[in-house]
Amino acid sequence: MRILVLSDIHANLTALEAVLEDAGEVDAVWCLGDIIGYGPDPNECVARIQTLPNLTCLLGNHDSAALHRIPIETFNQDARRSIEWMQNVLTRDSYIFLYSLPERVVIDQVTLVHGSPRNPVWEYILDLHNAGQNMEHFDTQICMVGHTHLPIAYLSVNGSRELRWSVPNEGECVEIKSRAILNPGSVGQPRDHDPRASYAIFYPEKNGWEIHRVEYDIRAVQKRIRMADLPMRHALRLIEGW
Numbered sequence: 237m238r239i240l241v242l243s244d245i246h247a248n249l250t251a252l253e254a255v256l257e258d259a260g261e262v263d264a265v266w267c268l269g270d271i272i273g274y275g276p277d278p279n280e281c282v283a284r285i286q287t288l289p290n291l292t293c294l295l296g297n298h299d300s301a302a303l304h305r306i307p308i309e310t311f312n313q314d315a316r317r318s319i320e321w322m323q324n325v326l327t328r329d330s331y332i333f334l335y336s337l338p339e340r341v342v343i344d345q346v347t348l349v350h351g352s353p354r355n356p357v358w359e360y361i362l363d364l365h366n367a368g369q370n371m372e373h374f375d376t377q378i379c380m381v382g383h384t385h386l387p388i389a390y391l392s393v394n395g396s397r398e399l400r401w402s403v404p405n406e407g408e409c410v411e412i413k414s415r416a417i418l419n420p421g422s423v424g425q426p427r428d429h430d431p432r433a434s435y436a437i438f439y440p441e442k443n444g445w446e447i448h449r450v451e452y453d454i455r456a457v458q459k460r461i462r463m464a465d466l467p468m469r470h471a472l473r474l475i476e477g478w
């Protein structure tokens with residue numbers, strides 16, 4: 237069984253389509269949230285995600301902000317401008333879908349959240365200390381998170397409380413034998429200085445985890461960001477991958 241694991245699409249339909257084509261046929265799709273925010277294609281991405289097979293989709297902080305559940309003042313100025321723009325353009329159908337999204341889902345031995353198991357929508361897992369604290373907040377072997385836009389794995393060492401981190405090699409299938417927190421990186425706004433869209437394939441029978449990167453037409457997305465009068469910073473960062 238091949239499961240496509242996506243996160244942080246951020247209204248970038250071109251990157252999403254490139255990922256779907258690159259991933260090929262999959263049995264299920266797990267989307268870890270932030271379908272919208274920053275990019276120019278929120279409705280298109282919400283509609284496209286719903287066409288994917290056996291979809292499980294989580295709520296991200298940008299999705300939550302669009303639903304007015306989070307005070308907009310908690311975002312920086314550029315993010316705020318794009319959230320306000322988004323609230324104006326989102327269709328009723330998009331809102332209905334976003335309202336339906338859960339904050340936390342458990343599928344067999346995997347917990348899915350956007351940010352962290354301790355604080356599913358908001359917390360960033362950015363270091364070993366933080367990852368270690370969060371190991372206590374899920375019961376399954378594996379927890380998958382997004383939110384930081386960085387593909388990374390935090391792995392328990394020999395079943396102990398000690399953790400190590402690793403950045404999986406592109407295309408290499410790693411068997412996850414211990415408890416772990418896994419992040420597939422971001423489809424629509426990578427922040428590890430590699431501008432290519434990032435995603436993972438998960439093989440549940442053997443707990444296989446495989447990171448993939450794929451190029452997409454960044455210029456086309458930048459053009460749509462400009463046309464929508466969204467902050468130019470969101471266009472510029474795509475080419476740098478941050």
Ligand code: ZN
Pocket residue numbers: 244246270296298383384385
């Ligand atoms: Zn995000």
